[in-house]
């Protein structure tokens with residue numbers, strides 16, 4: 001079975017082949033700068049001791065301090081974190097932020113933890129890594145299983161060692177040095193890019209049926225934005241399964257239900273389907289916004305949607321990607337599709353360093369501009385070089401990192 005790190009390597013090599021990168025430079029660009037793994041032993045509410053492993057992989061800092069989310073999920077392992085850290089390097093470069101790439105993770109199931117247990121795990125993790133992170137070194141942010149509350153604990157724990165410095169982490173609550181619009185940013189970005197892509201293809205949102213997998217931070221905000229832009233969302237899902245209504249779902253009602261019930265479980269105004277079936281629906285646009293590796297050679301032949309936007313990281317495996325390219329399906333890759341989050345994280349970091357608060361309108365306006373520019377560049381590159389949107393995105397990201405590495409002196 002293919003691992004996440006092999007998938008990233010394959011995508012990297014495909015782009016590097018078009019760029020004539022030598023084997024030595026490839027090795028240099030792929031090798032992580034630092035990898036840390038720490039023990040996280042905490043006392044649970046019932047007095048038992050529970051031990052976990054926390055990872056932080058700092059992939060590349062040629063273009064600036066390293067940036068990347070922190071994932072709490074039972075399947076987290078070093079390979080996955082490595083691969084996600086690398087994706088962050090190409091992503092920050094692709095959207096031209098002055099950052100490098102990193103990622104962190106703890107192998108733990110947040111749904112089985114009380115808030116106090118989550119807090120203890122987070123603080124213990126910071127105890128283990130505080131020396132190697134910081135506003136000029138490596139800046140964590142939310143990812144699957146973590147949220148603004150977790151970021152607030154990280155800030156607080158980091159400051160116990162290093163003094164006041166809210167720029168040490170992003171995705172914080174707005175009341176605690178966060179920036180308005182961060183929480184919606186990734187989902188909004190998915191929506192903006194969907195809109196841009198439809199524009200390029202001359203297709204109207206009203207005629208575009210959407211199936212969306214995952215209804216957490218990214219999925220729910222993407223649903224809200226797409227609904228407001230008049231896309232027709234016919235299916236959504238979360239860990240409890242899929243909810244399908246061919247005539248289009250009442251998205252405000254789904255959002256309210258999910259807020260009130262902390263998920264979609266029990267939502268009645270739709271037909272129940274499985275998460276696997278959701279991917280295979282007869283729709284124009286498919287948006288996986290939950291886990292990686294959900295579309296592989298195994299189910300790719302059954303996927304009907306001609307357009308896929310990778311809101312999640314690595315939802316489409318390379319074997320499926322090849323088939324889609326041959327079939328003429330359009331795949332907007334993760335490193336562009338979900339870059340909205342890191343763009344607004346960058347604004348938050350700038351705000352923290354300037355001690356000047358940004359308003360929501362400015363955040364939205366600048367986010368829209370950065371993503372629209374990046375989309376145009378990727379689209380043009382794909383056409384000029386006759387490559388997929390993914391290969392074009394990687395070429396742009398890798399090219400920038402490669403040049404910064406050489407200009408700075410690689411050794």
Ligand code: NAD
Pocket residue numbers: 142143144145146186213214215216217218219237238239240275289290291292311312313338339341342
């Ligand atoms: P989240 O924890 O807020 O939500 C995850 C969602 O996926 C939940 O609705 C959950 O029920 C659902 N889910 C879990 N297991 C599932 C399964 N087996 N089948 C279907 N659904 C399942 O996470 P998030 O922050 O929304 O992140 C989702 C994806 O987007 C991840 O791949 C993450 O790396 C990526 N991403 C997130 C951000 C961000 O700003 N949060 C930024 C970039 C990329």
